Amino acid sequence: MTEPLIISVRTGASPAAAFEALTDPQAVTTWFAEKADIDLPRRYDFWGPSIPEGDAPHQKVVDCTDRSIHLSWLLDGVWTTTEISVGVENDETRITVTQSHFDFNDIITGASIRGVLQSFWALSLANLVDYLDGRPLTPRGDFTGAELSATVEIDAAPAAVYDSLISSEKVSQWFGYPVEIEPHVDGRFAMGGLDADPHPAHLVELVPDERVGIDWGPGGISTWELAGSDGRTRLTLVSSGFDQNNPPYPAWLGMLSGLAELRRFHEIGDWAPITAAS
Numbered sequence: 001m002t003e004p005l006i007i008s009v010r011t012g013a014s015p016a017a018a019f020e021a022l023t024d025p026q027a028v029t030t031w032f033a034e035k036a037d038i039d040l041p042r043r044y045d046f047w048g049p050s051i052p053e054g055d056a057p058h059q060k061v062v063d064c065t066d067r068s069i070h071l072s073w074l075l076d077g078v079w080t081t082t083e084i085s086v087g088v089e090n091d092e093t094r095i096t097v098t099q100s101h102f103d104f105n106d107i108i109t110g111a112s113i114r115g116v117l118q119s120f121w122a123l124s125l126a127n128l129v130d131y132l133d134g135r136p137l138t139p140r141g142d143f144t145g146a147e148l149s150a151t152v153e154i155d156a157a158p159a160a161v162y163d164s165l166i167s168s169e170k171v172s173q174w175f176g177y178p179v180e181i182e183p184h185v186d187g188r189f190a191m192g193g194l195d196a197d198p199h200p201a202h203l204v205e206l207v208p209d210e211r212v213g214i215d216w217g218p219g220g221i222s223t224w225e226l227a228g229s230d231g232r233t234r235l236t237l238v239s240s241g242f243d244q245n246n247p248p249y250p251a252w253l254g255m256l257s258g259l260a261e262l263r264r265f266h267e268i269g270d271w272a273p274i275t276a277a278s
Contacts, residue, residue: 136152
């Protein structure tokens with residue numbers, strides 16, 4: 001039995017506004033899923049290409065209150081449990097997802113679509129926070145294909161964005177996890193630090209203010225392409241070189257959720273990570 005996955009984010013919106021964004025079908029189809037049919041307490045259905053096994057709705061409402069939704073969600077033949085709740089802690093509105101049947105090994109082995117749950121919810125909640133803040137959303141994943149590419153606009157110059165992609169300190173800040181980088185071609189890119197990562201990725205391309213390429217081994221190559229004008233950056237993230245029959249969806253959604261935080265890192269003057277301690 002695995003421990004439940006818990007992800008909590010903070011928002012400046014009121015609890016009422018946050019819960020409305022969770023339960024209004026039009027809002028849900030903006031920040032979360034292509035299709036939604038919501039009529040609580042009877043239905044909370046969501047489906048579409050950006051939802052794991054999203055060919056049709058696979059959810060059942062177990063319970064709901066004026067601040068929480070408790071679902072059963074069928075994934076890879078197993079009825080998982082998902083609870084989404086809104087509360088207040090330290091005078092901040094917190095939105096928390098508690099998800100069962102997540103096994104970290106499924107990220108590595110690809111044995112179950114449930115391996116995407118951590119990064120799927122991280123990206124979904126990042127988009128929910130940006131929706132509540134009136135900010136542009138980050139592109140969602142697409143589980144129906146193997147073309148992994150996304151483009152965003154960042155209100156910062158390419159030099160600043162480039163630096164935040166190769167600086168160990170800055171990447172660790174916006175990514176929310178310690179990362180140690182040797183900023184030169186063939187340099188190591190180590191999650192958790194060089195001493196903690198026995199199989200680090202490697203930088204394979206560095207063009208100042210224009211391009212960063214990272215080779216993850218079997219997971220493929222991530223390329224960050226930057227183009228800018230008038231102090232803004234058009235940043236395109238592409239993943240390639242992986243097994244087309246087994247796209248690295250967990251890692252891809254993790255990079256997209258990091259991309260959402262990278263934008264906030266550059267655009268919000270008093271920036272702080274949206275992720276709250278669970």
